Amino acid sequence: MPKPTPFHARTSALCSSLFWKEWAGYHAVRSYDTSHEAEYQAIRHAAALLDVTPLYKYEVRGADAAAFLAWVTVRDIRKLKVGRVTYLCWCDDAGKVVDDGTVARLAENAFRVTAAEPALAWLRTHARGFDVEIDESTEQLGALALQGPFSRDILADVTDADIRALKFFAVTRAHIHGTETWISRTGYTGDLGYEIWVPRERALQVWDVLMDAGRSYRLLPAGLDALDVARVEAGFLMNGVDYFSSNHCPIESRKSTPFELGLGWTVKLERDPFVGQRALQRESQSGPRWGFVGLEIDWVEYERLFAEFGLPPQVPGAAWRAAVPVYDLRGHQVGRATSGAWSPILKRNLALASVRSEFGSVGTRLRIEVTAEYQRRAIAATVRATPFYNPERKRAT
Amino acid sequence: MSGESAASTPRQASRPSRSSYDAIVIGGGHNGLVCAAYLARAGRSVLLLERRHLLGGSAVSEEIYPGFIYSSCSYIVSLLRPQIVRELDLARHGLEIIPLESTFTPYPDGRSLARWSDPARTREEIRRFSARDADVYPEFGLAMGRLAHFAKNVVDVPAPDPASLDPRELLKLRRLGRTFLDFDGDLRWLNLKLMTMSATDFLSLWFENEQLMAPMSASGIIGTLLGVRSPGTAYVLLHHYMGEIDGAYRAWGFSRGGMGRISEAIGRAAEAHAAEIVTRAGVQRVLLRSGKARGVVLESGEELQARVVISALDPRRTFLQLVGEEHLDAEFVTAIRRFKLRGSSGKVNLALDRLPDFKARPGDGPHIRGDISIAPDFDYLERAYDQAKYGSFSERPFMNIVIPSLVDPSVAPPGKHVMSIFVQWAPYHLAEGAHTWPQRREAFADAVVSTLAEYCPGLPDAILHRQVLTPWDLEQEYGLSEGNIFHGELSMEQLLFLRPAAGWARYRTPIRNLWMCGSGTHPGGGVMGGPGELAAKTLLKAGEI
Numbered sequence: 001m002p003k004p005t006p007f008h009a010r011t012s013a014l015c016s017s018l019f020w021k022e023w024a025g026y027h028a029v030r031s032y033d034t035s036h037e038a039e040y041q042a043i044r045h046a047a048a049l050l051d052v053t054p055l056y057k058y059e060v061r062g063a064d065a066a067a068f069l070a071w072v073t074v075r076d077i078r079k080l081k082v083g084r085v086t087y088l089c090w091c092d093d094a095g096k097v098v099d100d101g102t103v104a105r106l107a108e109n110a111f112r113v114t115a116a117e118p119a120l121a122w123l124r125t126h127a128r129g130f131d132v133e134i135d136e137s138t139e140q141l142g143a144l145a146l147q148g149p150f151s152r153d154i155l156a157d158v159t160d161a162d163i164r165a166l167k168f169f170a171v172t173r174a175h176i177h178g179t180e181t182w183i184s185r186t187g188y189t190g191d192l193g194y195e196i197w198v199p200r201e202r203a204l205q206v207w208d209v210l211m212d213a214g215r216s217y218r219l220l221p222a223g224l225d226a227l228d229v230a231r232v233e234a235g236f237l238m239n240g241v242d243y244f245s246s247n248h249c250p251i252e253s254r255k256s257t258p259f260e261l262g263l264g265w266t267v268k269l270e271r272d273p274f275v276g277q278r279a280l281q282r283e284s285q286s287g288p289r290w291g292f293v294g295l296e297i298d299w300v301e302y303e304r305l306f307a308e309f310g311l312p313p314q315v316p317g318a319a320w321r322a323a324v325p326v327y328d329l330r331g332h333q334v335g336r337a338t339s340g341a342w343s344p345i346l347k348r349n350l351a352l353a354s355v356r357s358e359f360g361s362v363g364t365r366l367r368i369e370v371t372a373e374y375q376r377r378a379i380a381a382t383v384r385a386t387p388f389y390n391p392e393r394k395r396a397t
Numbered sequence: 398m399s400g401e402s403a404a405s406t407p408r409q410a411s412r413p414s415r416s417s418y419d420a421i422v423i424g425g426g427h428n429g430l431v432c433a434a435y436l437a438r439a440g441r442s443v444l445l446l447e448r449r450h451l452l453g454g455s456a457v458s459e460e461i462y463p464g465f466i467y468s469s470c471s472y473i474v475s476l477l478r479p480q481i482v483r484e485l486d487l488a489r490h491g492l493e494i495i496p497l498e499s500t501f502t503p504y505p506d507g508r509s510l511a512r513w514s515d516p517a518r519t520r521e522e523i524r525r526f527s528a529r530d531a532d533v534y535p536e537f538g539l540a541m542g543r544l545a546h547f548a549k550n551v552v553d554v555p556a557p558d559p560a561s562l563d564p565r566e567l568l569k570l571r572r573l574g575r576t577f578l579d580f581d582g583d584l585r586w587l588n589l590k591l592m593t594m595s596a597t598d599f600l601s602l603w604f605e606n607e608q609l610m611a612p613m614s615a616s617g618i619i620g621t622l623l624g625v626r627s628p629g630t631a632y633v634l635l636h637h638y639m640g641e642i643d644g645a646y647r648a649w650g651f652s653r654g655g656m657g658r659i660s661e662a663i664g665r666a667a668e669a670h671a672a673e674i675v676t677r678a679g680v681q682r683v684l685l686r687s688g689k690a691r692g693v694v695l696e697s698g699e700e701l702q703a704r705v706v707i708s709a710l711d712p713r714r715t716f717l718q719l720v721g722e723e724h725l726d727a728e729f730v731t732a733i734r735r736f737k738l739r740g741s742s743g744k745v746n747l748a749l750d751r752l753p754d755f756k757a758r759p760g761d762g763p764h765i766r767g768d769i770s771i772a773p774d775f776d777y778l779e780r781a782y783d784q785a786k787y788g789s790f791s792e793r794p795f796m797n798i799v800i801p802s803l804v805d806p807s808v809a810p811p812g813k814h815v816m817s818i819f820v821q822w823a824p825y826h827l828a829e830g831a832h833t834w835p836q837r838r839e840a841f842a843d844a845v846v847s848t849l850a851e852y853c854p855g856l857p858d859a860i861l862h863r864q865v866l867t868p869w870d871l872e873q874e875y876g877l878s879e880g881n882i883f884h885g886e887l888s889m890e891q892l893l894f895l896r897p898a899a900g901w902a903r904y905r906t907p908i909r910n911l912w913m914c915g916s917g918t919h920p921g922g923g924v925m926g927g928p929g930e931l932a933a934k935t936l937l938k939a940g941e942i
Contacts, residue, residue: 034515038763038804041495045653046806150806216812218803299483306644312546313644342645344496346488347479349645 006203036225047148048222095279096246142203147193190234235386291360315342426454429709431929437672448679458655499767599631624782740868740880743823753855788828834869883922
């Protein structure tokens with residue numbers, strides 16, 4: 001049985017649809033209403049509050065904390081300033097990605113790591129020889145994502161921290177009506193947004209304060225279905241959907257390197273040794289075999305395909321994550337699209353895909369499998385730069 | 398406004414950079430802008446002239462009361478053509494549409510009905526009125542959706558010419574006829590009924606409950622001086638189902654930041670293709686030499702040359718004001734004079750200090766995030782129309798209301814709201830004359846507010862400011878002749894190859910080099926953009942520029 005998050009008393013009272021799913025052992029709302037549409041629109045046009053407690057969270061403390069994280073991840077964390085957060089991944093010795101997540105530097109020797117999958121064993125195994133303590137805080141810390149163009153106004157109304165000055169990927173300690181929290185300018189929507197980290201025993205108070213302050217800004221609680229559309233628009237990949245952790249791939253070919261996932265920019269190669277460094281150095285010379293790309297599915301062909309059956313062009317109501325083949329123009333398979341969504345804000349039919357690197361440059365014309373009226377067809381799709389949706393407000397201070 | 402990464406408004410030069418262009422577009426409403434954007438995209442030098450200080454015509458966002466943004470005239474996006482969104486890349490230029498969730502009707506007896514996109518939920522709502530109608534409702538939707546499919550072949554191509562012997566025209570007519578014949582028997586007859594019946598009679602073919610039918614029937618009379626029991630009003634019901642033809646584009650929705658944002662997005666697209674846009678540049682007349690349009694004369698007296706001039710104004714303004722009847726054939730002038738404008742609606746926009754409860758269903762739930770209809774029964778609607786027939790505004794009018802701030806907080810300060818009320822009937826031709834509207838303006842708005850207060854008692858006390866637009870104001874300020882929001886009624890005899898006049902439905906005019914691209918041409922009004930797009934494409938295909 002999945003367990004409740006610290007916000008369950010509120011989320012379950014609001015979830016009139018009873019649409020739930022399991023996320024990392026917790027009950028998580030898919031959508032509060034029977035359709036996620038209003039929740040998605042709130043993320044993009046007003047503000048949305050999401051319970052993201054099930055993210056795995058680890059506290060890394062000690063004199064060697066920075067050195068340890070520089071060793072175990074692809075980034076030189078020693079250079080991360082206090083009050084900053086960074087996005088990164090970590091690899092096995094062969095340079096294959098184990099997981100991706102964020103690292104926040106809360107103090108000189110205190111870091112918080114978030115992960116999609118359990119990482120305690122991995123972190124502790126690699127901590128030998130470092131003066132560092134690693135504890136899991138997933139259960140103790142409630143986590144909320146407050147996302148959307150009005151998220152800043154809402155938070156500024158309820159905290160003592162200078163939220164308006166909090167830069168993209170910064171983190172600060174903040175009181176929300178007396179409760180001590182951490183607030184980071186981060187999120188998984190590609191919009192202006194914050195994540196709020198609160199001790200579980202104060203979780204409900206913080207939820208209530210935010211919901212109350214949010215009323216004037218049309219804040220809606222939002223579930224994972226809305227988030228899934230937003231994250232595709234933002235071009236964010238997802239462990240277990242767009243790639244698989246090397247820790248549990250039964251076959252080598254299913255593993256990926258950071259370069260193959262478009263995470264090469266997080267890898268700092270020229271520095272003290274770190275896990276996977278040598279393999280990654282080799283790959284950086286030879287070049288990755290795969291590229292992680294955005295695809296835009298051609299609307300004219302899509303419409304024509306449905307018109308063949310006398311149907312209007314319907315797209316799946318929610319984001320999809322059942323992978324489909326991607327072909328070159330001669331019909332040879334050159335990759336797979338692993339997730340996608342119709343973007344209501346961009347009015348484009350989008351997908352995220354892994355394709356052979358020679359087909360990965362922006363503008364490349366490919367074909368993607370689409371099913372219409374029970375028939376599988378391939379129609380045109382073009383490689384596009386990600387993020388597909390990238391509003392200025394995401395980074396603006 | 399806070400929370401807003403306000404996209405920049407189009408540059409809008411203060412004066413034209415040159416004296417001669419391939420094309421000059423008169424009027425910066427959404428159709429003029431679409432037309433200009435398409436011509437510029439095809440590499441033509443284009444100048445668009447707008448009389449007002451802002452772009453958009455009737456698709457504008459105006460901050461008349463500080464902090465509150467009204468979509469003064471048009472208030473929801475209806476069927477903006479997907480190919481325009483795509484081909485002009487409007488999303489990149491700032492277009493953001495938030496779909497309407499529901500249609501809500503409160504009744505004087507304290508009951509209420511909300512219709513949702515979720516069929517199961519709608520069924521439960523209708524069941525409280527009629528279990529039978531609850532079952533019929535989805536069947537009606539399916540039939541209308543199938544009929545609407547036919548509309549795509551009509552809306553997205555120029556109107557065929559039935560009088561022409563040109564084989565290409567005959568082919569087009571045949572294609573149109575074929576789509577009609579593709580309907581199976583029942584649907585074919587239904588289509589004929591739809592084209593000829595009144596909204597109330599047509600709905601009664603399906604339903605028994607009047608409380609359900611009344612708000613549905615009201616969509617048949619928007620923008621016309623007809624009642625729900627007048628023949629020929631049924632087919633407009635189709636408009637509500639035409640969203641279907643665009644599949645995922647489903648174009649009924651709010652424009653974030655108000656309707657002006659649509660116009661601005663199109664303006665930016667036009668400018669991205671190097672079109673020039675000049676505001677505060679009213680056109681006095683079309684410059685004619687040897688019976689051909691050669692450019693325009695601005696109100697300032699300045700002359701600008703162009704190979705073609707395209708008017709986005711309504712047919713009456715275009716021909717009787719900008720051209721002058723002395724340059725036109727008498728028969729054509731008569732046709733234009735007879736083209737029915739007779740505006741029938743007004744608009745009241747409110748700035749609200751707080752959101753008042755609807756007595757029938759209190760709270761700020763999703764039921765009021767879509768549109769709200771005050772249309773309790775047929776007699777109510779017919780009585781409201783009766784007054785208009787004899788030259789008065791309805792004391793208890795039909796209203797279509799939206800509160801965009803509920804889904805788009807950028808249009809009002811935190812916790813405050815804007816309410817947009819479309820009001821019918823408000824006939825342009827008052828018994829005492831259209832010019833008496835300014836004296837009746839406040840009485841008209843009072844009737845609107847007091848009617849709404851019957852459903853929403855807290856409303857009057859929550860009003861911080863009101864903007865009242867009578868048909869007279871729509872004409873004087875927004876340039877809509879007789880205040881007609883569609884540049885001419887969307888009745889059958891004014892559509893397709895008859896819009897705006899028989900033989901002149903292809904954007905050309907009797908004046909050489911003068912073209913039309915406004916809502917007074919096929920496929921007509923609403924923030925659809927079809928006339929602007931089709932005019933530009935027809936003009937380019939004709940190879941005259």
